[in-house]
Amino acid sequence: MACAASKGWGLGCTRAVASEGVKVVIVARGRDVLEQADDALHALPGAGEVRSAVADIVTPQGRTDALAACPQVDIPINNTGGPPPGDFRQWERENWLRALDANMLAPIELIRVSLDAMRAQRFGCIVNITSRCGEGADRHPRPVQWRARRPHRLRCRAGTQRSRRQCHDQPGQFATDRLRGNFAAIAQQQSSTAQDVAERKRAGIPARRFGEPDEFGAACVFLCSAQAAYITG
Incomplete structure (x- = not known):
């Protein structure tokens, strides 16, 4: 199950996984683009079964x-888009709570409800697409860094007894709507252009x-594959 999979990183990952014949369910909020x-x-070519669900995973109903x-998630791809751009000094409590809901608590809930089935069948790979953005101490305001809520860098954790792996993919700068939106926000702050x-x-x-999102997807599908079963650290 791939979240926020109608475009960008989520769609890139889903294209790569689906091309390997894996059954996929794509989830996103916008019906038309989904x-x-x-x-x-x-x-x-070679795509397996594909289904879609219009849902906002930040909400319990979603x-x-x-x-x-x-119902059975063997490879959850958690992706919620990262925090909004801006200066964290201007954020109110509600801004923080919404960001934490979207970027920490929602993925945790999806992992929690999927983990027992993975352990029972001795197979599973959890992919968390994380944010590399941070509020720097320089003259270029950027989104707040989420080191407390989202693992950073590219990491895989494997459990031999439980036969499941967890991968944290920290993308660099990929040509997505998210990146273009960040450039527009920075340009507005700097009286420049995107x-x-x-x-x-x-x-x-x-x-x-x-x-390109498909390049990120290729890395994602490799980390989910048997060929990457010994990647840990």
């Missing part, structure tokens, strides 16, 4: 609806380009 993603996944569409911000960011990347 239906487009569903159609595109069905058209993939999680119930998502799990109704996918294009100027993008060019500065691109210049700092060794490859001199932004990543």
Whole structure:
């Protein structure tokens, strides 16, 4: 089950997994864009069964609806988009609570209800797509860093007795709507343009380009595969 899978990282991961013949359920809030993603996944060569569920996993009802569409989750791909851009000094209590709900508590709930079935069948891989954003002590305000709530860096944790692995994927800068929205927010703060911000960011990347969601998806499907069974740390 892939969350926020109608576009961006979530769709990139789902395309890669579905192409391997895995049965997938994609979850997102927007019906129209989710239906487009569903159609595109069905058209993939070698794709397995594809279903979709319109749901907001941040809410209890949304999680119930998502799990109704996918009662047994062998590979949950948790992805909630990260915190909104802005200066954390301007955030009120409600902003913090909403961000924690979306980016920590919702994934924890999905993992909690999926874990027993994984242990019983001695198979499972939990993928958490995490945020690399932080509020820096420099002149460029960025989204708040969530080290307390979301594991950072790329890590896998394996349990030999329980036969399940947990992977935390911290994406770099990939060409997604999320990234473009962040550039627009930074540009507004700096009286610049989103294009100027993008060019500065691109210049700092060794490859001199932004990543593509399908490239991230390829890394995700590898970490879920038998070939990566010994990746730990």
